[in-house]
Amino acid sequence: MVKRIRVLQWYETNPYRNLALEEYLLDQLPAGECILYLWQNRHTVVIGRNQNVWKECSLALLEEEGGYLARRSSGGGAVYHDLGNLNFTFLAHDEDFDVEKQQEVILNALKKMKICAVKSGRNDLTVNGCKFSGNAFYHKGGRSLHHGTLLVDVNIPSLSKYLTVSSEKLRSHGVSSVRSRVTNLKNYCPKLTVDLLRQRLVGSFEEIYGFSAAPILEQEICMQEVEKLYEKYCSQSWKFGRKITASYTLEHRFAWGGIQIKALVKGGLIKEAAVFSDAMQAQWPSQFEQALTGSLFSSQAMAQAALQTPQTDELTRKMAEDVAQLLLEQRL
Missing domain, CATH: 3.30.930.10 (Bira Bifunctional Protein; Domain 2)
Structure with missing residues (x-):
């Protein structure tokens, strides 16, 4: 109080x-x-x-x-x-x-x-x-x-x-x-x-x-x-944050805000990732970025990384689900 x-x-x-x-x-x-x-x-x-x-x-x-x-x-x-x-x-x-x-x-x-x-x-x-x-x-x-x-x-x-x-x-x-x-x-x-x-x-x-x-x-x-x-x-x-040389970039806008995913891919693995967003949730994009780093470069693996991020409220659950679905639609 x-x-x-x-x-x-x-x-x-x-x-x-x-x-x-x-x-x-x-x-x-x-x-x-x-x-x-x-x-x-x-x-x-x-x-x-x-x-x-x-x-x-x-x-x-x-x-x-x-x-x-x-x-x-x-x-x-x-x-x-x-x-x-x-x-x-x-x-x-x-x-x-x-x-x-x-x-x-x-x-x-x-x-x-x-x-x-x-x-x-x-x-x-x-x-x-x-x-x-x-x-x-x-x-x-x-x-x-x-x-x-x-x-x-x-x-x-x-x-x-x-x-x-x-x-x-x-x-x-x-x-x-x-x-x-x-x-x-x-x-x-x-x-x-x-x-x-x-x-x-x-x-x-x-x-x-x-x-x-x-x-x-x-x-x-x-x-x-x-x-x-x-x-x-x-x-x-x-x-300025980190600026990576990306071999893959994906952008989309959802009701909760825009997201841009950048990945440096070598040997089928994501060696570096950067996730940018104007979403109101401040922590989730960096958590997703960490989950992507080291992941297989495939729709299934990247979607799983999104779903494995901490989901502490309705917004973060929605963000994880939306991004996972977006990645699955890419058929990588």
């Missing part, structure tokens, strides 16, 4: 330090406490834990124009952040983690500003059918986080030019471009600013949970521990 709520209002805009601080808060979270962490990144594309950088982002253009590429701990798809966007993170122990309640904090704050927003699809918040918030989730050691974007006054042309969303994904949402699918909240409340939204979210957090929120002060944070995590998030190995 939540016995205490706390708020961290953070104003640094370096994406690697912000993600490091988020993981630090998760690692240090006391039982019975729920935290709302509010933060911003400058000029950044953030990709999901299992995504292929080169497919999701116009990387050369982003770097040429002084932007940052960051990879988060959670699953899901790529997003663009600038200072017209406010990021939120809810952190709680698993027994207190309540996505509906956490989303209600956001929807309630917007309702008080006469913005009628709703939950939509697998992880979005929308207004008038357009997305202003994509949400993602991560679970670690009995603790969980729920984070997402809130587009207040984001540069939509920049969002469009840096994100390279597949036409198949756009079709699944019934739109022709990223730009036509997203909206800024300022369009529905002209007086809205990032600072005003921060205030409204804190007030709504207190109202929904029924407690006064105690602030987290900077002196309570062990910045040495944050810096260790910072080194991980800004490292090339974390941002």
Whole structure:
């Protein structure tokens, strides 16, 4: 049961330090406490834990124009952040983690500003059918986080030019471009600013949970521990992951997200595998990747590898079954 709520209002805009601080808060979270962490990144594309950088982002253009590429701990798809966007993170122990309640904090704050927003699809918040918030989730050691974007006054042309969303994904949402699918909240409340939204979210957090929120002060944070995590998030190995020379590639899009399987095959065995996905489940793609490595290169063996991955909930069972069926259809 939540016995205490706390708020961290953070104003640094370096994406690697912000993600490091988020993981630090998760690692240090006391039982019975729920935290709302509010933060911003400058000029950044953030990709999901299992995504292929080169497919999701116009990387050369982003770097040429002084932007940052960051990879988060959670699953899901790529997003663009600038200072017209406010990021939120809810952190709680698993027994207190309540996505509906956490989303209600956001929807309630917007309702008080006469913005009628709703939950939509697998992880979005929308207004008038357009997305202003994509949400993602991560679970670690009995603790969980729920984070997402809130587009207040984001540069939509920049969002469009840096994100390279597949036409198949756009079709699944019934739109022709990223730009036509997203909206800024300022369009529905002209007086809205990032600072005003921060205030409204804190007030709504207190109202929904029924407690006064105690602030987290900077002196309570062990910045040495944050810096260790910072080194991980800004490292090339974390941002880009492994890039293999694949002799076989398979791509498909399911209702739960897209998947790309790459395999280096030698002597009928899979010597190396890489699995990319924008699925919300953060751990399953890497578990499947491990199961594929060393497997026979055949539909039956690869399908069996998918079915042998840990299936901890309905989503992972569905992912395993769908991928196994897809592989069997290839008749390798």
